[in-house]
Amino acid sequence: MINKKMIAMSIVSAVLMSQTVNAESAALAEGKDKQKFEKIDKNKDGNISVDEYSLIGKKGKKPSAKKIKKKKKLFKKIDVNKDNKISSAEFTGYQIKMRAKKALKKKNKGK
16 A cells, blocks of 8 residues: 655655756756856957857858848847857857747647
8 A cells, every 4th residue: 555655755855866967957057057168269359259150150151142031130149248259158148048938839739
């Protein structure tokens, strides 16, 4: 016979495991965000300029004028304090926001 204490302990264990997995996933994602940021920050000044951001292309190829225009528009969205540069915090904040949006979309699609 399963008692209430065993059920409660199982629930608590499951919640703690879920939190641990979520924390590990967040840390892993933040590490990837940092690597991505450092790759874009070509002059290594700790910020991404509009030129650095808009010239992100696939494997060294320069993006089309249309894509550069789109990236400049997105740059303005990410540059929260409007100082014409993206800090690591702004970049990570935007990445977190996009992951949350994607997760929510996925969750709603499953309903």
